[in-house]
Amino acid sequence: MAFQRTRMGADRTLMSVIRTSLSLIGFGFTIFQFFDRLRDSHVLAAGSAAPRNFGLALVLLGVGMQAIGIIYHLNFMRELRAERSALAADGLIHGTSRYPVSLTLIVAVLLFMIGLLAITSMIFNIGPFG
Known part of the structure; x- marks a missing residue:
């Protein structure tokens, strides 16, 4: 059970990164568009x-934070x-349930891609957000 709680804690940490980076991306894009x-x-x-x-800098900060959060989460889960x-292998635990890819990680990657689209739209004035 401890591994499941640790994994859920890692997902909650990634969710807080998603929340903060989404706020930065959304606020920066709004300032830019306004x-x-x-x-x-x-x-x-x-x-x-x-x-x-300033709006572009906030979006870049949000996307960068998202990328670092995803990398940190992947490294932590690999170590876990x-x-x-x-x-x-040492016989200390017997439960061998799988660790499927978390929905939180999928959402984080999708938000990262949306952030990259927003940056492309802001810099080159093309794309779905222009």
Whole structure:
């Protein structure tokens, strides 16, 4: 049971990374789009790029945080599986239930890809979010 609780703890940690990076990506994209629309409607001067750059920086920070969270989660789960296999080989544990890929990890990877699409849309003004 301890391994299952540890795995659930790792999933909760990844969920907190998802929550924080989603907030950064969403807030940064909103700031970027808001000031882009103000510039397009000539409310702001055309040379004012600081708010747009700030929005882009938030999205980049969110995507970077998501990538680090995914890598950390994968490394932790690999170590946990190796430790569990070593304990099973030594005969210290007998339960050999599988560790399927977590739904949290799948959502994290999908959010990472959406973040990359948002960055592409913001930089090159193409894609589904433009």
